[in-house]
Amino acid sequence: MEFSEHIKTANVADVVLRQPLHPPSRGTLCITGHHLLFSDREEGSTRQVLLLLRNIDAIEKRVSGSSGTITIKCKDLRVLQLDIPGMEQCLNIAQSIETLSSLDCATKMYPFFYRPSELRLQDQWGLSSPEKYYNQVKELHVKWRLSTVNRNYSVCPSYPPAAIVPKTIDDDSLKKVAKFRQGGRFPVLCYYHRKNGMVIMRSGQPLPGANRKRCKEDEDLLKAVIDGSDKGYIIDTRSSQQAMQARMTGGGFESKSCYSRWKRLHRQMERGKALQESLIKLVEACGDESNNMDRWLSKLENSKWLSHVQVALSTAGLLAECVERDGHSVLVHGSDGTDSTLLISTLAQLIMDPCCRSLEGFLALLEKEWILAGHPFMQRCAHSALSHARLQQESPVFLLLLDCVWQLLHQFPLALGFSEALLLRLATEAYVSDYGTFLGNSHRERWAQGVMKKTHCLFQALLRPNERERYSNPLYEPTELAIWPSVHPQSLQLWRGFFLRWTQQARQLAEAQEEIRNMVIEWGKAGTQSMNK
Numbered sequence: 193m194e195f196s197e198h199i200k201t202a203n204v205a206d207v208v209l210r211q212p213l214h215p216p217s218r219g220t221l222c223i224t225g226h227h228l229l230f231s232d233r234e235e236g237s238t239r240q241v242l243l244l245l246r247n248i249d250a251i252e253k254r255v256s257g258s259s260g261t262i263t264i265k266c267k268d269l270r271v272l273q274l275d276i277p278g279m280e281q282c283l284n285i286a287q288s289i290e291t292l293s294s295l296d297c298a299t300k301m302y303p304f305f306y307r308p309s310e311l312r313l314q315d316q317w318g319l320s321s322p323e324k325y326y327n328q329v330k331e332l333h334v335k336w337r338l339s340t341v342n343r344n345y346s347v348c349p350s351y352p353p354a355a356i357v358p359k360t361i362d363d364d365s366l367k368k369v370a371k372f373r374q375g376g377r378f379p380v381l382c383y384y385h386r387k388n389g390m391v392i393m394r395s396g397q398p399l400p401g402a403n404r405k406r407c408k409e410d411e412d413l414l415k416a417v418i419d420g421s422d423k424g425y426i427i428d429t430r431s432s433q434q435a436m437q438a439r440m441t442g443g444g445f446e447s448k449s450c451y452s453r454w455k456r457l458h459r460q461m462e463r464g465k466a467l468q469e470s471l472i473k474l475v476e477a478c479g480d481e482s483n484n485m486d487r488w489l490s491k492l493e494n495s496k497w498l499s500h501v502q503v504a505l506s507t508a509g510l511l512a513e514c515v516e517r518d519g520h521s522v523l524v525h526g527s528d529g530t531d532s533t534l535l536i537s538t539l540a541q542l543i544m545d546p547c548c549r550s551l552e553g554f555l556a557l558l559e560k561e562w563i564l565a566g567h568p569f570m571q572r573c574a575h576s577a578l579s580h581a582r583l584q585q586e587s588p589v590f591l592l593l594l595d596c597v598w599q600l601l602h603q604f605p606l607a608l609g610f611s612e613a614l615l616l617r618l619a620t621e622a623y624v625s626d627y628g629t630f631l632g633n634s635h636r637e638r639w640a641q642g643v644m645k646k647t648h649c650l651f652q653a654l655l656r657p658n659e660r661e662r663y664s665n666p667l668y669e670p671t672e673l674a675i676w677p678s679v680h681p682q683s684l685q686l687w688r689g690f691f692l693r694w695t696q697q698a699r700q701l702a703e704a705q706e707e708i709r710n711m712v713i714e715w716g717k718a719g720t721q722s723m724n725k
Contacts, residue, residue: 195225195300198291201284205233208275209241212694221274223288226302228264230274243272244302247624248293249579253286255279262286265578267623269475270694298570298637303628303647311653317644318629319651320556320564322354322380329384335359335419336381341366345636348376350530350566352635356381358416365409372399372407374443377529379413382561383541390521392511393417394537394565396529397428397435400444411450418521423453425514429507429526429533431460443527454523459507461532462500464587470496471588475577478691497595498684504532504596506679508539516544516674530568531589534561539596542608544674550609551664555651558618559629562590568633573623590622598687600677606669611709612689614654614663619690621650666712 203222209230210216217239219232226246232239243266252263260282264272276282295301326338336356341363343353347370357366357380370376374396383392398410418424426446428435435445435458446454462470477491492498514522526532538561541548548557562569571585594615601608601615622630628647632638654663677683692698 195292199223199225199288201281201288204276204278204281204285206277210273210275211241212270213696213699221276221285223285223292225292226305228289244624244626245289245293246301248289249576250581251286251289251293253282255282260286262289264289267573267576267578268620269577269691271578298631298641298643299646301631302626303631303643306626306648308626308648310656311648313645313648314652317649317652318559318563319552319655320559322352322356322560322564325560326356329386331386331389332356332381332384335416336384339363339366345639348378349636350375350377350568350634351380352564358413358419360416360419361409361413365412368409369407369413372405372410373397374399374528375530377525377566378410379417379523382537382565383545385515385544387516388519390421390515390519391417392515392537392540393521393523394529394533395523395525397438397443397525397527398446399442400439400447401442402439404439404444404447406450414446414451414454414523417523418453421520423455424521424523426451426454426456426523426525427507427511427514427536428456428458429461429524429536430458432458434460438527457510459503459510461503461507461526461535462496463526463531463589465584467500467587467589467592470500471591472577473497474691492686498681498686500592501595501599501684502679502681504535504592505539505599505677505684508536508543508596509677509679511536511540512543512674512676515540530566531572531587534565534567535589535593535596537561538593539600542597542600543676546670546672549607549670549675550668551614551660552655554608554610554614555654559651562593563629564635566634569622569630570633570637573630576623591619594619595687595690598689599684600675601665602685603677603683604675605665606667607671607675609665609668609670611663611665612705616689616693617654617663625650627653666709 203220205220207221208216208218217232218234219230222229226244228243228245230241247266247268248264249267250265254261258279259277260279262274262285276285323338326332335358337359339355339357340353342348342351342355347367366378369378377396379393379395381391382394428445438444446456473495474497477488477495480488480491511522514520524533524537538557541557547553572587572589575581575586598612598615601612627650628643629650631643632641638644653659688698
């Protein structure tokens with residue numbers, strides 16, 4: 193079906209647009225297969241507003257007499273209002289927006305049509321891969337190997353074709369381990385700590401079930417991980433009670449008797465519906481215009497969002513302590529291993545590894561731990577906080593990660609090589625993008641849809657000179673030391689730049705920060721010039 197079939201009214205004149213931080217303006221509204229375009233027609237003005245239809249979380253229409261109003265609630269938390277003359281035109285525009293903003297076929301989405309003049313489709317797509325990581329970390333070659341057991345995605349549909357595993361475990365054993373792990377997600381190496389040779393592994397939960405079934409190959413694999421060490425840790429992102437209950441549906445956890453050299457630690461982390469509801473409550477609190485302090489503080493606390501931030505940073509700190517301070521390897525999993533597992537493994541690597549803190553290193557880390565590792569972006573980011581629909585699979589886990597990274601940036605302003613502007617850009621791109629990076633739910637889906645051949649890569653685009661300068665931290669001073677976040681309540685703050693960014697106060701603060709940033713950049717350039725003389 194062509195996009196034009198969904199557009200009964202392509203453009204309307206004399207429309208009034210009301211949007212945050214701008215006075216109302218009158219102009220022409222056009223609708224295409226992927227965008228809403230508003231052109232201000234007032235004398236002396238050439239302002240245009242271009243909105244990707246996929247950015248629309250929900251719309252509300254109200255008709256009175258011969259005109260109507262459409263309220264557009266966006267995934268980036270903007271709320272726009274269109275006053276449209278003509279009842280029929282209003283209803284037609286609303287129907288087109290509803291249909292075109294919710295098309296679920298990835299190949300019809302804008303990344304497959306986006307062709308900027310400064311970019312070209314390349315054979316190489318992305319910054320990271322298991323093969324590249326294995327070749328970069330030469331120390332791995334002694335005890336680890338690169339397996340292509342999943343080259344046709346038949347062993348684990350959510351893993352990439354290659355994985356780093358112990359040398360002593362052959363591919364036939366990996367296939368048996370995959371059948372014993374949720375979603376086929378057998379334990380794979382995601383990080384090697386150069387200081388002491390310890391590793392972080394991640395996987396899905398084991399599947400012993402109520403009968404406490406065993407898998408010798410799984411036990412052998414984990415033995416091989418800590419070969420020569422006294423013990424390892426398993427961090428389960430569920431409570432012990434949740435892990436016990438999982439046995440009733442075939443899941444479970446590693447028993448002490450079968451994995452005697454592994455110590456299991458449970459750290460309950462909310463996910464799914466609970467996390468989505470928390471985001472909705474927080475956004476509602478941030479939109480409360482009553483100016484009542486007690487009400488605001490009560491709503492902020494009831495959302496529990498900062499509690500989720502605290503738990504995530506605390507659990508990541510525990511993981512980093514096990515590896516960095518105690519010198520033990522760690523396996524991380526919850527149930528599926530596609531959400532909280534990736535969250536804490538990413539944060540732990542930021543805490544420990546200075547290579548992950550540069551702009552390029554951070555983007556490569558996100559690709560390795562989220563894109564390639566099978567976080568289901570299309571399911572988790574189908575809607576944001578303003579939608580009327582409530583789908584089972586939605587959960588703002590990636591947004592929670594970005595909030596946690598912002599807390600690190602706030603606490604260690606010199607240690608990270610990227611700026612808050614990058615985090616804000618990523619928070620938007622995960623939900624709606626011109627690029628193909630966040631399309632699909634797995635590497636397998638992206639390969640089947642031709643994402644790597646027919647769309648542009650966001651991470652590569654962000655490393656172009658102009659973009660790199662915009663998203664770099666001018667205060668960056670690399671350090672080899674670990675950066676241990678404080679998780680005391682008074683140390684954690686609301687991410688105003690994201691949750692309050694459409695308010696006048698936040699805009700003024702952002703403008704002041706940008707002015708300071710430009711001054712720092714100019715000072716840096718002046719200092720470099722004087723040194724070169």
